Amino acid sequence: MIAVEQVRKTFNGTHALDSFTLHVAKGELFGLVGPNGAGKTTLMKVLATLLPVDSGSAQIGGLNVNTQTREVKRLVGYMPDQPGVYQDMSVREFLEFFAAAFHIPRARQKAVVDRALARSGLADRSHDAVEQLSFGMKQRLVLAKTLLHDPKVLLLDEPATGLDPMARIELRAQLKQLQAEGITILISSHILSDLEDICTQIALIGAGRNATDSEGQSVIRLHVPQVPQVQLRTYEIELVGDSAPAARLAEAITGVRVVESGSGRMVVEIEGSDENVSAFLRALVTGGVNVLRFDPRTLGLEERYQRTFGDRR
Amino acid sequence: MNPMIRKELRQRMRERRGWILPSLYLVVLGAVVAFAYFLTTLDRGKAIVQGSTVGVVMFLTIAYAQLALLLLMAPIFSAGSITIEKEQKTMSALLTSLLTSEQIWWGKFVSSLLFVLLLLVTSLPVLSMAFAFGGIGPWEVFSATITTVIILAFMNSIGLFCSSAFRRSIHATAVSYATVVALGVVTAILFFVRLQLYESGVAHASTGSWESIPLDIRVPMYLNPFFFLTSSFAPPRQLYPAWTTCAGVYLGFGVLAVALTLRNLRRSRDV
Numbered sequence: 258m259i260a261v262e263q264v265r266k267t268f269n270g271t272h273a274l275d276s277f278t279l280h281v282a283k284g285e286l287f288g289l290v291g292p293n294g295a296g297k298t299t300l301m302k303v304l305a306t307l308l309p310v311d312s313g314s315a316q317i318g319g320l321n322v323n324t325q326t327r328e329v330k331r332l333v334g335y336m337p338d339q340p341g342v343y344q345d346m347s348v349r350e351f352l353e354f355f356a357a358a359f360h361i362p363r364a365r366q367k368a369v370v371d372r373a374l375a376r377s378g379l380a381d382r383s384h385d386a387v388e389q390l391s392f393g394m395k396q397r398l399v400l401a402k403t404l405l406h407d408p409k410v411l412l413l414d415e416p417a418t419g420l421d422p423m424a425r426i427e428l429r430a431q432l433k434q435l436q437a438e439g440i441t442i443l444i445s446s447h448i449l450s451d452l453e454d455i456c457t458q459i460a461l462i463g464a465g466r467n468a469t470d471s472e473g474q475s476v477i478r479l480h481v482p483q484v485p486q487v488q489l490r491t492y493e494i495e496l497v498g499d500s501a502p503a504a505r506l507a508e509a510i511t512g513v514r515v516v517e518s519g520s521g522r523m524v525v526e527i528e529g530s531d532e533n534v535s536a537f538l539r540a541l542v543t544g545g546v547n548v549l550r551f552d553p554r555t556l557g558l559e560e561r562y563q564r565t566f567g568d569r570r
Numbered sequence: 571m572n573p574m575i576r577k578e579l580r581q582r583m584r585e586r587r588g589w590i591l592p593s594l595y596l597v598v599l600g601a602v603v604a605f606a607y608f609l610t611t612l613d614r615g616k617a618i619v620q621g622s623t624v625g626v627v628m629f630l631t632i633a634y635a636q637l638a639l640l641l642l643m644a645p646i647f648s649a650g651s652i653t654i655e656k657e658q659k660t661m662s663a664l665l666t667s668l669l670t671s672e673q674i675w676w677g678k679f680v681s682s683l684l685f686v687l688l689l690l691v692t693s694l695p696v697l698s699m700a701f702a703f704g705g706i707g708p709w710e711v712f713s714a715t716i717t718t719v720i721i722l723a724f725m726n727s728i729g730l731f732c733s734s735a736f737r738r739s740i741h742a743t744a745v746s747y748a749t750v751v752a753l754g755v756v757t758a759i760l761f762f763v764r765l766q767l768y769e770s771g772v773a774h775a776s777t778g779s780w781e782s783i784p785l786d787i788r789v790p791m792y793l794n795p796f797f798f799l800t801s802s803f804a805p806p807r808q809l810y811p812a813w814t815t816c817a818g819v820y821l822g823f824g825v826l827a828v829a830l831t832l833r834n835l836r837r838s839r840d841v
């Protein structure tokens with residue numbers, strides 16, 4: 258749905274995007290993560306037709322964002338990092354104006370605005386002035402505006418910034434709902450736990466380029482089942498007593514490598530399927546090792562982010 | 571109807587200045603007219619003041635005062651209208667909607683022009699007082715009104731250009747006012763200084779008609795809005811060359827300002 262190939266964008270000699278590549282499939286809720294100044298907002302603006310690229314190509318739904326801007330605008334809903342509102346309008350007037358700006362026929366405008374108000378939970382505030390809304394409500398209003406023309410792709414640049422925890426929970430639920438409706442969503446955020454909760458995949462961006470984490474991945478798959486037949490998995494084991502006998506026992510088992518050992522805990526890498534893991538655990542227990550805890554160790558998004566960008570600050 | 575026009579008019583009429591400025595404008599215009607009437611009819615010994623003289627004086631006073639006031643007000647409405655979208659971060663929402671740059675410009679232009687035209691219309695009762703005294707025909711009123719509208723449309727397009735070129739309303743408004751001063755005052759000073767130098771030259775006699783003044787000395791005045799208004803008081807057959815030249819210059823620069831504004835709007839996507 259979104260195809261960015263080797264895109265380069267320069268501002269006054271600085272590469273905001275430098276041969277950046279990204280592919281987002283239809284229906285995905287795709288996260289974009291990187292430090293400040295990494296190029297996230299520039300990429301969002303490029304995709305929203307607000308910035309032309311210097312070289313490379315960016316397409317949404319097969320349409321070139323540089324040359325087919327009008328068609329792309331019909332397809333895309335864009336929410337900038339600092340969305341503005343017309344404070345002196347009422348909530349309904351604000352939505353009616355943008356419904357007209359998106360050329361929604363006058364006969365349909367009322368129904369479209371009513372739906373947007375219901376969707377955003379602002380139906381009972383429709384006659385209030387926008388300036389009377391809280392920050393979270395304004396964000397909801399802007400998201401409602403972004404959805405007025407039924408876009409197939411949503412570009413959300415840091416939509417959760419400044420929201421209180423409750424508003425963030427509501428936003429996450431709304432985004433999951435929109436994804437379930439088939440909308441492709443590209444979202445950038447610094448709130449990694451939010452992204453980890455809702456995104457299907459996350460791309461790393463640093464200094465305008467595709468960044469790779471400590472595992473060599475530039476795109477992290479999160480909520481897509483991925484169980485290959487043969488794989489290397491890491492487990493953290495908590496033991497009662499000395500870990501040395503357990504480590505010796507583990508080293509003797511084929512396909513198992515002890516990564517760390519000491520003070521009642523051990524980290525091992527096990528090669529193979531679930532059966533191999535199960536057999537290893539059985540071997541430990543029958544070998545007289547008292548296992549308190551046996552957990553798969555996966556790197557969280559926050560840990561991966563820290564390892565990727567931590568030393569670049 | 572262009573949704574931008576509806577939105578702009580709605581927002582403008584809700585602003586406090588939406589009613590303060592017209593009120594202030596009428597008070598100032600009324601005071602100027604009353605002062606002109608007082609001066610004209612002041613007892614000058616035995617001389618009897620003709621009604622037509624009062625009518626002409628009042629008409630000219632209103633026409634020039636009205637133009638001066640509206641020139642001062644035009645930047646208030648036009649120079650901030652695009653920068654406000656940048657300041658309140660709504661520009662990207664407009665540019666990612668299906669509104670074209672032309673529609674955005676037209677919406678801003680029409681709404682700001684309509685507001686100054688509203689002021690022009692509200693002064694019609696004051697202007698009609700001049701009719702009561704005579705000496706003024708429909709042609710003079712018509713040509714002066716059309717000329718004022720052209721000047722205001724031009725100033726609006728300049729104000730919108732400034733608004734598209736700057737990020738802050740205060741900067742755009744300041745440059746718009748500088749343009750008003752340059753056109754209304756600097757051109758006149760330039761013209762009179764150069765004319766004085768020309769006439770004081772040994773080889774030259776005093777200039778009789780407008781056409782006898784060398785073109786390079788006359789040129790700045792074709793940009794002067796008060797000269798443009800003055801040239802509109804000529805009978806229809808004498809509008810050429812002064813009025814038509816002024817109209818051409820205003821139209822040319824106005825179109826240039828529109829083209830540059832549209833270019834800036836397309837480039838201002840990085841907001």
